[in-house]
Amino acid sequence: MKKNNQYSLIVQVNGAVLSVIFVFLLIAGMTTFLSVKMSSESVGQILETSDLNKLFLYFFGTENKYFIQNNKDIKDIPLTKVGFQIATNIKINDVKSFFERELPGFSEFNTNIQVAGQGTDITNVPIESAPPMETLLKEREVAQNAGKNNNSNQTGSTIPPGQTTDGKKVVYIYHTHSWESYLPLLQQVSSSSPDDAVSSNNGANVVEVGDMLAKDLAAKGIGSEHSTIDATEKLHEKGWNYNNAYQYSRGLVQEAIASDQDLKFTIDIHRDSQRKNITTTTINNKSYARLDFIVGEANPNFKQNLQLAKDLHAAVEKKYPGLSRGIFSKSKSLGNGVYNQDLSPRAILIEVGGVDNNLDELQNAMDAFADVFSEYYWEKKNAKAF
Template sequence: MRLKNTFLILLKLAVIVGLIVYLPSKVSTSSNAQIINAINPNPDDSTPVATNPQNTSFPITKDKKIHIYNTHQGEEYDGYNVVLGANYLKDCLNSQGYQCDVEGNDFEGYKAVHNIAYKNSYSVSKMYLEQSLQNNGGYDLIIDFHRDSISKELSTINHNGKSYAKIMFVVGKSSGKFDAVNQLSQKLSDIANRTVPKISRGVYVKNSHYNQGISDNMVLIEVGAQSNTKEEIQATVEIIAKAIGDYLGG
């Protein structure tokens, strides 16, 4: 009996050891690329970049490249969030034939691992933006997709029986490229308002930089606010995509 019990114990130990050895080999390195990037303090050319790429169901028919990211990835709507909004904008632009990708690295995870304060979020998004520019050869338009924190009454507009989230462009006066970014933001704001009057609250200039010194072709868009719904955000994103198409194709 004692010999039998010893044998059973040894058999169980062998099974446990086998599982420990086997299971790690089943973990996909590609599925963890986003986590690897989020905790890598010094990304370089050899580091895989986690992006949500071109929707291959849409052919590329335009020669313009667009990059979208969310400096504040944790911003949420009513049952929706800015990351999903950015990806919906990508799909809308892909459907127009533009090559467009969305930053997929986990900024919030990176900040948590490295104890980076919320107020320093732009240092994290800048690091990954510069990496994307280096790896992808530049973009014709770069969009930092945010949401505002205002009341539903101020963040929403009704046009022809349809509810839209209002947008606002934010420009950093101290970026070093203020004139170019301000002009681009004003153009996109005006184009959007031609489609849905007053959907854009205009251009708000602040004494900051928002990483806009990196490129003349950058905009920061506040899309709706915390109380806007998925349907309102997506309706507005379609207007933004149309405005971008009119601008880049014009």
């Protein structure tokens, strides 16, 4: 019996190896005669995202069923498909992969939609603009109404919260891309160019949105620390550029967590580059900037942070239908892929509105998010979840 099992294992391994070799020969022929390009980068991406542990256990399981008896996913691994994917970077069950390397810009649609909000599909996933440093450093005139919310809480609530964090700061709010601004808050910019929606003035960029959230949370009894650092200035001082933004903000988060053990949540606030028809909704005759939840796939806390995003998305949609555009996950091939979320199992990255949203819409969005988040926080806190 043992010899038969060994013979069976040898046959399967040889078959798998021959299948992979055949696929490589096929692709080599296609590359030669049909000019189909294949790069080491694409092979690396597949290997990085493949679960090699399952493949290893699969071969062990053919010899000893104990290794796979409680894992149905390992019992059937299509090795030919895996080999084809490694060779071509094409996923048989993903139509997008057939086009992403041939159509310029099509890779933007590679963002994974974990949970789709109302009207969300592959054609309107969040877009991240990457303006050069010279664009970020350019001074822009701020509209007169920019920053009007800095000195007062706009929720209108004067009722003291029923419970508080007793002066403890439990939420860290920061902005990796603090320059991300909104066209209605700027003057002498082109309304047709999303890349012009950048500003180092904290009254006209996402730092202002962070102020709104901090004040709203305080009204709910939740203390927070809000970083208002100008990321553009700091990157320029270091001789860094847009691509180093998360490297810089990572240091801020690490320092905040190390210096204050009361911090339980981190919230990185951005804005989308999509236009107003996608980033705006009306609820009970009030206009809101919509929210996107972004989760990095390349970090050990992916499952916990994805579940947190799902909980908040569901709570938002229950109370403010249509406010959330959904939950989107990204790998390293689409950007940073980590987003500092490896530093905490309760890390949140939200994009608040797009380049066309105004202050009222942004304030309404933060009022709603703070309302939902505070309910979630106190429920988990009272249940001793942290």
